[in-house]
Amino acid sequence: MWFCFFIVNHREFRFAGFYKWWVCCIFAIMKRKYISILALLTTGLVANAALTVDCSLRKALSVTPPAGTGLNDIYIIYGGSETVLTYTSESGENNVKWLVYDERGGGYAEEVSTIDRSGAVSTFRNPRVNCGYIIEDGAKRSYFWLVDYSNYEFAINGVSFPAEQDCGSATLEVDCDCPTITYYSVTGVPKVLSREITVSYNTLEWNDDDAVYNGKETTETVANLSERMVLPAPLCDTQFVIDGDKFLSQWGLAKTFTTDILSASSIDFQTTATQQRRENGNEQGTEEDALGGSAPATITFSAICTDAVEHKEWQISKSQDFSTVDYRFNEETIDYTFDEQGSYYVKFIGSNSDASCTNESEVYTVSIGESLLDCPNAFSPDASPGYNDEWKVSYKSIVEFKCWIFDRYGNKMIEFDDPSKGWDGKYKGKYVKPGVYYYVIEAKGADGKEYKKKGDINILRSTRTDRNETTE
Structure with missing residues (x-):
């Protein structure tokens, strides 16, 4: 057992702009055929050795191990008896020491005695395989593991x-x-x-x-x-x-x-809900940031499925938890018209042939608002084109509609059944005279409310002189 204490005293050693005094203490304890782990991990520098691995059967391969292992390299050879390890000392000395260790670690390493030396080159022939090696070259130590692939055939x-x-x-x-x-x-x-x-x-x-x-x-x-x-x-x-x-x-x-072909059993699908929007200036509740609004609201629900989806079903429910399902459709794509006031919940369910894989889409919420029907009492056809030149009701969620307009003598000027339509103030292609006319409306809302409306329509006189008016 020997003890070595070494102190290096550097004067005025500059590092990162500061003067420091440095003291380095190296402590090692050695026993016969034993090197303590303390000495292995704290003594000298870990460096890449000038090592070559030659295998006559197949080219030796190298793998960089994780940093936490302490190893510099892992070498993979094929057939240890055909392998030669050659190390060239960086210091040029011929006293390089080789040690071998097993699964117990470097603390149980033993010196290898069968090393051929020639100047700074040391050669190890027919090394033991599936074990670790330590090469001591002065103050430097290198660590590697040697794997014989022939023991691990694939x-x-x-x-x-x-x-x-x-x-x-x-x-x-x-x-x-x-x-x-x-x-x-x-x-x-x-x-x-x-x-x-x-x-x-x-x-x-x-x-x-x-x-x-x-x-x-x-x-x-x-x-x-x-x-x-x-x-x-x-x-x-x-x-x-x-x-x-x-x-x-x-x-x-x-x-x-x-392999043989595996039939797909896992599933996936994508769904969309697209509402058919109406651009009616006199209809309320047609915002595009939500599904529903003014009835009737027609929405296309689509599902695009992968190969294994066998059972496909769209469900529509008035219950958010789908405790009751009002409608079921066994199709990928459906067009459904919501014409009753209230909230509806829609989802898609898909499964494979034996229902071992089942999935559900997001739940789409459709909200149909209460009905509304208001009637204007005046307009000015042909007075200011594009501005108040057509008589139209303002409405929301009207699912049934019928309107008649008469003059003061009871002559029918127009009849229509679409609340988005209106009257342009013409009769038989010509503008009628200013004055009072009358409307009669029968309608029904998505909420079940029935409307029976009648009232006056005042046609205001135009300031234009080129009007073609009907004469009574």
Whole structure:
């Protein structure tokens, strides 16, 4: 056992604009065939070693391990007996020390005695595999793990699908030879080396711009294959292509397995509700920020479904919780006219063939307002074009309407049954004379209210001199 205490005293050492005194203390404890973890982690610098790994069977591969492992590299070889490790000392010394450790960690490392040395180059032939190494080059230490892939061969024998698939996921039952590649950190913590096996298959993806589901190939990457793999469910019938692993791929020996076709059971759909708007200047409650308003309100409800949606149903209810359903339609698209006052709730339900996957759309709220019917008592046809030159009622939620207009002698000037229409003050193509006329209206609102209205219409005299008027 030996003890080393070393102090370096730097004068006026400048760092980031400040003068500091620096004291560095290095403490190490060594025993025969034992290096304490304290010495391994605090002594010297961790640097990338000038190390080469040669394997005559296949090119050696290198993987950068996570920082927390303390390792500089992980090397993957094929056949340890055909491998040569060569290290060139950065200091040019020939006293580089090699140590090997197992799953217990670097604290149990033992020195390797079978090292060939030639000047600054040290060579290690036929190294032990699936273990860790430490190279001490003066004050620098490098740590790496050596994996012999021939102990972890990868092969897929078959893939099947269980009879029942969970909604939203696809389950694959895999018959494979794919042992976990385990390595250990400097402190003896087990880690798994990812094989990065890819599983590719087709699915559907919604395109908002085109309002359509497009086919898409998706790829999932897994660290290792297991007997039961669960992947995001495809939305169309598809095969699964398993390819890997990444080490075989780099050697140009990747293995590919294509499954049978899995019939899609997971579902998805998109829904819309579009109201047919009326541009009637005399109709109230036709705002476009909500569904409904003035009756009759005709709304198109549409659903665009993926392949596995077999059962499709639009439901209309006056109950917000759909405790009772007033109307059901087994179609993807319906046109429905709301002609009664009140609130309605509409949703779409879709499911696959055995109802193991069921989904519901958002709930659309349709509000039909109370009825309203007001009648003006004067207008001035042909006086100011575009301004008060037509007699029209102001209305909301009128579902039945009939209007007659007469002169003072009882002659019918016009008759119409659409509240959005009106009278332009003409009779048989010519403007009538100014004076008093009479209207009679029979109507019914969406709220069941019945209207029987009658009153005067005053036609104001025009200031124009070129009027063609009827004569009585």
